[in-house]
Amino acid sequence: MIFLNQILQGLFLGAYYALIACSLSFLFGVMRIINLAHGSLAVLAAFLLFVLADRFGLSPWLGLIAVVPVMAALGWVLQVLVLERSLKGGLLVPLLSTFGLAIVVDNLLFEGFGADTRSLAPAIGDLAFASWTLSDDVTIGQLDVIILVAAITVLGGLQLFLARTRLGRTIRATAEEPEIVGLIGIDSRAVYALATAIALALAAIAGAFLGLRATFNPYSGGMQLLFAFEAVVIGGFGSLWGTLIGGIVLGIAQNLGAFITPHGFLIAGHGFFLAVLIARLYLAPLADRVRRRGRKVVAA
């Protein structure tokens, strides 16, 4: 039963990974950019919520109403000042510029808040540790359930937005053919700015849950970027539901690693990610060949 509990906790952890991963995946899907400052910007949002809670006693839930628009506006500015110019510079420039940005954000946060580890948990009172006990070994945190519901809502909402709304279709069309959509009156720069704004608004939500369920410090951004990236790659780039599954599988792998040895949490996560990568590189061509051979047999 302890084993089952580990898997269950991994699933809830994975819901957080899916939350932080979906905006990374979304921005890559639209602009073909991997934003290396993604984790740092999510941590920035967590710090903004921390300030609102600490100085003004504002609950993080209410704080999000202020922080999400602020981060979205920041996304717009980020696109206009940094990404738009980076995109023109070729394949390498967006990586270099967003990495530079991550260093600036991390160290400015350090300058402002020092090295202390923070958490938003004290700001939500009992909810931070309230749980339902299913058996002696299996407990479910109420906050964890909220995170899982939030992840499914955000990913589902994003999926519906892209699939069903006019704006979503515009974004998808721009992602496919940024130059040709100009012919039908779409300003691809405005679409990119909107997409970056959405991505950072989503990163703000992820940052909130990072702060609620765990602790963070000014240099936490890099690790969040890695977790987000691993979830996206495990689930397959470009698929939002894949990202949810990727996040959950990553969370479960980490928790099982921790179950085996105390050092195992991160090692199992990174190791599992590399194993998926290797499997995809070497097994995919093999599976492809088998499938093709199968088809040949059918054709004969």
Add this chain to the structure above:
Amino acid sequence: MSGAGDLGGNDPRVERWTPRAALFVAAALAMLGVLAFGPALFSAGVTERLSELFIYVVLAVMWNVLAGYGGLVSVGQQAFFGLGAYVAIRLSAAGVSVYPALALAALVVGGLALPIGEVMLRLAGGEFAIGMWVVAELAHLLVNLDPLVQGETGTSLIALDAFGVAARRADTYWAALAAMTLLLALVFLMLRGRLGTALQAIRDDDVAAASIGVRVLATKRVVFVLAAAGAALAGALWLATAITFQPRAYFSVQWTAYMIFMTLVGGLGTFEGPVIGALLFFAVETAFGASGVWYLVGLGAAALGFALFAPRGVWGAFAARFSPRLLPLGYHVVTPRHGVLGGREDT
């Protein structure tokens, strides 16, 4: 423009070694010759700082080989920097004498880079960049498991205690100078040869390069392993200057931030650029290193600014305007009337 241009007849010629290039190379070699007497000429403090400068040059030149020529932006080169130091400690603990252990560590890590590259080089762009960061994190965690290292407590290169302080300082200086000279010469020869041409073709457009018969993956593999071994050598040398090995300090992503800063500011994809970038970094560190966090904010902002507004860096911009051609790397077509017509200036 070119002094050599008015010597010939009416036929255009292709030139590589110009008198100016010969003079510059001779001057550079003379300077290295003087630096070889460093421990006798400079104070203890200057000798130590120069050793660090040589290591910075190695880091910048190696990252430039990877990103500037191979088109591979990695934010995980600290994996090899840390592994270089770790393997040096392991070899030393196994009885290999200290300075040979530093060089051997670079070779061992270069060997380790082969299978890593086998997987990572199949990733594109940003996936390669962050994938390498994951590799660095995993390497850090695995090194922490070694009982010799004792997790984040770390250990030190105890065998160095057998040397006197002055002898150790001089030996480390010479080792760093030799490493820098060797790697600069290696990259120089590589760029002059067939591999250099292939690399620049891949950097400019790898699909087009493949279509004219450049073996893209094989070429990238060479670059990846060289950059890994170079970063490992830098890590091992840094261990010799610092003596203590704390995994967190060596596997920090900050090392990659330094490499990116030096290469971008100096000039990505140029031979001279990373050397100039390392000198600038060294100067900035000497002046502002004590100001802590603001110094790091400045480094990040400079990398961001150069990436956006001056992607060719200080040297790239200078070379584009004045075409100094101080090194015999490219070929230039010279016609008697019009001077230099064109050539590969971007080596």
